[in-house]
Amino acid sequence: MTINDLMGLAFVYLYVVILIIISEKVLNKYPRFSRKFLHIMVGNVLFILPIFDTAWVMTFLAAAPFIPLTFLMSPHSPLHIKDKISTSGHGLGLVYYAISWTILAFFFFDQQWVIAVGIAAMSYGDGVASLIGERYGKTKYNIFGDEKSIEGSLAMFFVLIITLGIVLTYYSIPINPLILIVVALVATIFEGITPKGLDNLTACFSAVGSYLLLNML
Numbered sequence: 339m340t341i342n343d344l345m346g347l348a349f350v351y352l353y354v355v356i357l358i359i360i361s362e363k364v365l366n367k368y369p370r371f372s373r374k375f376l377h378i379m380v381g382n383v384l385f386i387l388p389i390f391d392t393a394w395v396m397t398f399l400a401a402a403p404f405i406p407l408t409f410l411m412s413p414h415s416p417l418h419i420k421d422k423i424s425t426s427g428h429g430l431g432l433v434y435y436a437i438s439w440t441i442l443a444f445f446f447f448d449q450q451w452v453i454a455v456g457i458a459a460m461s462y463g464d465g466v467a468s469l470i471g472e473r474y475g476k477t478k479y480n481i482f483g484d485e486k487s488i489e490g491s492l493a494m495f496f497v498l499i500i501t502l503g504i505v506l507t508y509y510s511i512p513i514n515p516l517i518l519i520v521v522a523l524v525a526t527i528f529e530g531i532t533p534k535g536l537d538n539l540t541a542c543f544s545a546v547g548s549y550l551l552l553n554m555l
Contacts, residue, residue: 381461484533
């Protein structure tokens with residue numbers, strides 16, 4: 339473990355703690371908005387990834403610990419923690435988020451922009467879709483047991499195109515606008531058809547899979 343790894347861990351945990359404090363103490367009167375705020379803003383960890391020097395540190399010390407931590411905060415926890423933020427919406431959504439980041443960190447540490455693409459899809463993309471859909475969604479659809487909205491899906495699509503452009507620019511990766519559009523579209527479709535919080539998994543991995551596939555062509 340290097341100094342950079344220690345700095346990366348410190349930044350990740352400090353940042354998450356700050357977000358939780360804001361969600362629980364400042365935005366606690368609006369639990370659903372607070373949860374979405376947390377969901378979206380946690381995605382900013384993608385800008386911390388380049389600090390890490392060691393794959394196992396990012397995977398098993400930065401990402402993986404959030405799997406049990408978020409589970410213990412969920413409605414399925416044996417501790418039965420009464421937490422407005424984690425219990426509003428899909429109870430395991432943040433657990434799936436942590437699982438996605440851990441898997442990506444394990445397989446793509448040497449291609450950190452790929453990790454960032456997945457994080458962007460499940461944080462900014464999925465988070466904005468839910469936030470806009472709940473507030474402005476009037477055209478509803480339900481494919482596999484979870485109600486979504488056209489307005490939320492369109493918001494995710496356009497926000498994700500912009501976000502992916504920012505992410506790839508940050509990592510100094512050449513941008514192909516067509517690839518951005520296709521990746522955003524694929525992630526949006528998977529988010530729209532996936533029920534019960536599992537969209538944190540499908541939006542993430544569909545974005546990563548389509549991004550990798552398109553760059554192989």
